[in-house]
Amino acid sequence: MALWRRSHPARWAAVEQSAALKPPRSRDGLQAQPDDPEAFARQVETVWACSLAAPQRFEAEGIPTGSVDERTGIQARERIAPTPPRKPGPVEHREFESTRQGTPCRLGHFEVTTGPVIAPTVPRRRTEADVATPIAGTVALDPESGGIVVADHLRTHTSESWVREVAKACAIPTDLGTNGQSGVLKSVATRKALLTDESHRIRVGSVPKHTSWRNQIEIWFRILVRRVIQRGNFTSTKDLREKMLSFIDYFNRALAKPLKWTFTGRALNVESRGGEAE
Numbered sequence: 672m673a674l675w676r677r678s679h680p681a682r683w684a685a686v687e688q689s690a691a692l693k694p695p696r697s698r699d700g701l702q703a704q705p706d707d708p709e710a711f712a713r714q715v716e717t718v719w720a721c722s723l724a725a726p727q728r729f730e731a732e733g734i735p736t737g738s739v740d741e742r743t744g745i746q747a748r749e750r751i752a753p754t755p756p757r758k759p760g761p762v763e764h765r766e767f768e769s770t771r772q773g774t775p776c777r778l779g780h781f782e783v784t785t786g787p788v789i790a791p792t793v794p795r796r797r798t799e800a801d802v803a804t805p806i807a808g809t810v811a812l813d814p815e816s817g818g819i820v821v822a823d824h825l826r827t828h829t830s831e832s833w834v835r836e837v838a839k840a841c842a843i844p845t846d847l848g849t850n851g852q853s854g855v856l857k858s859v860a861t862r863k864a865l866l867t868d869e870s871h872r873i874r875v876g877s878v879p880k881h882t883s884w885r886n887q888i889e890i891w892f893r894i895l896v897r898r899v900i901q902r903g904n905f906t907s908t909k910d911l912r913e914k915m916l917s918f919i920d921y922f923n924r925a926l927a928k929p930l931k932w933t934f935t936g937r938a939l940n941v942e943s944r945g946g947e948a949e
Contacts (some may be wrong), residue, residue, distance in 0.1 A: 703881040714879050721819060721876050722783060722887060722932055729784035734817045736783040737809045738888040739828075741797050747772040747911040750904045757943075765902065773908035776801075776894070777915060780808050781888045783821075786927035788891065791919045793912040796838065803832035810840045810873060816873040823883040829862045837866055840873045887930055894922075 705711035751764040757763055776797045780789040790808035794801045809818040822828040831850045838847060838855075841886035843865070846852015855865050866875040878885045899918045905911040 681881070689852055696890050701881040703879060705879065711879050711892045712875070715720055715882070715885065717822060718878050718885055719934055721821060722934070725783045725819075726929065728819075732816070732820065733813060735785075735788065735809060735813065736819045736821065738779075738781045738783050738821045738885065739884050739892075740779055740823055740886055740888045740892070741802060741825075742779065742892050743797055744774045744775040745777055745900060745911065747905040748903070749906050754904065772905060772911075775908045775912055777892075778802065778804060779888045779892060780804070781891045783887055784929060787923040788919050788927075791916055795908065795916055797827075799827055799830045799832045802827045802830065803836050806833055806836035806873065810836075817874075819874055821876045821878065821886055823878050823886055824880040826859060828877065829859050829866060831856055831862070833875070834862050834865055837873050837875070838869065841871045843871070865940055885934060887932060890930055895919075 675793065682903075703711070705835040721736065728734045728736065748769040749772050752766040752768075753764065754765045773795075775793050775795055778792045778794065778797070778801060780791075781787075782789050783793070790804055792801065792804055806820060809820055827833075827903075828907045834847060835854060837843070838845070845865075846854055848856045849857075855861050863875075863877070865871075867877065868874060883889060895918065897916065899915055903911070905914065
């Protein structure tokens with residue numbers, strides 16, 4: 672090969688150039704189409720600033736920042752043939768065909784400033800009460816200090832359960848009213864106003880619709896997928912639940928640390944859904 676390269680430099684250069692060519696890459700995604708682009712940009716800026724200031728806020732005031740979301744429909748896949756023991760050198764061959772053993776949910780609460788996953792739960796279904804656990808988890812970090820919870824635009828993140836948890840933690844004396852009828856609980860707008868009120872000790876920050884990738888918990892979910900789910904073999908939803916919780920326990924003890932948050936606050940409007948990055 673070396674002799675041919677020296678004898679045919681021009682042809683070798685052409686080979687190197689062709690090898691460097693790459694096909695165009697693409698990624699499927701959801702396009703955010705806000706009715707008010709200026710309000711959209713302000714909301715993006717607010718969430719970015721909140722995440723960026725989290726370490727200084729925790730150090731100066733002891734206020735933790737949590738990033739929460741849910742990952743639904745996680746497949747407990749049992750492969751129909753076992754994966755052979757891994758050996759140095761050869762590519763590992765895993766059985767492609769599998770039997771589905773159920774689909775639990777994963778409720779995530781990533782503590783941005785120090786890196787652990789707080790109060791991990793893997794329920795069978797995602798109920799309103801289950802989704803409210805991150806608020807209680809944030810309060811439990813330090814019952815006397817404040818706390819910020821960053822969540823996506825899902826309506827369960829402005830639910831009655833979230834409002835009641837925040838009202839209880841902040842000792843808000845206001846009559847909350849009746850869900851969907853009166854008072855603070857009358858509508859999504861009134862519930863969101865209470866949850867995002869910056870005067871409250873516990874408050875919620877919301878990323879715009881179709882931009883959940885701006886929430887740091889999404890990065891941690893990818894770690895969970897790579898380390899546990901992608902290569903896993905699960906005999907039941909209980910087996911999947913135990914392996915995820917076991918990994919979270921190991922992660923908190925050995926790997927937990929703040930993520931290097933490189934988002935700059937620019938109002939990008941694409942939520943990626945897998946595939947190769949552009």
